[in-house]
Amino acid sequence: MSKRVVIAEDEAIIRLDLREMLEDEGYVVVAETGRGDEAVELARQHQPEVCIFDIQMPGRDGLDAAREVAGDRTSAVLILTAFSKRDLISEARDAGVLSYLVKPFQREELVSAIEVAWGRFTEMRELEDTVESLEEKLETRKAVERAKGLLMDDFQLSEQDAFEFIRSTAMANRAKMRDIAQQIVDGLLTP
Template sequence: MPLRVVIAEDEAIIRMDLRETLQEEGYEVVGETGRGDAVVDLVRETKPDLAILDIKMPGADGLVAARTINAEKLCGVLMLTAFSQREVVEEARDAGALAFLVKPFQKSDLIPAIEVAMGRFRELTTLTGEVDALGEQLESRKVIDRAKGTLIDEAGLSENDAFAFIQKTAMSERTRMREVADRILDGSLRPPTD
């Protein structure tokens, strides 16, 4: 699968050169615009792997678009600009740019910048997934602990017995311990009384 790219550049000649260069290198250009206020919708519609954004564009600048694309984790962002001042680079980084190119640039600069942006985007996506999984595990652990507390208070079980009841019920029903804990907390599941 070729890398799918959206280009947002207000200078038509640069946009055309970018498209041709990307296509020559085997990338698929799935959308282009010259307006900063149109690029976010274009990215949402086309679902590219990478958005190449000029910083200065009519409608909204590339930094605004980059912030939105980054916040929604839509794709990787490579910023283009004619300005190389440190403040501009820092603004682009803070907006979520994963790589940065100063115009005019060479084809030999563009491809490595794309690869850097995509590598960083993959790393961020992986880290976000790991953080989400850890957050879910922590939340499950809290629910299971509350369910154990309920069993200790209401059924008079020890902590080990409460945990064993949750675990055995989950295994026998082939479900997650979190689901068993949820049923204990909503009152629909209690251990049998002797």
């Protein structure tokens, strides 16, 4: 599947060159603008895989736009600039930029920068999904342990019987064990 791209570059000639290079490489340019404020709106509207932002643009600078788009966690962000100052690179990284390209650049450098940004973005998404899944499992375990404790204390069930009650009730009701455990803790469900 071709990656969809939003371009935000205030110099029309560079924007045109970018579009041509990207399309020649199989990317799909879904939107382009010369303004930073429009870049954020276009990114939200089109939900591309990659956004390429110039740093200096009218309306809003590229780092500010990048910070907002990166915060939405929907697109990988790559910054284009004519400057390669170390503090600018640090600021871009802190804004959530995943790749950095200094003008003028070659087609191979552009493709490489996009693929680096996309690779980092997908790794971050996978890590966030893993963390979310682990947090959900931890919360479920805590709820089940609380419910088991109540069942053991209030109804003199063994730990195994308390667990089995929660598990079988969840299965019978096609519910999550966490939800059944919460009902027990809330006093809404008893054996």
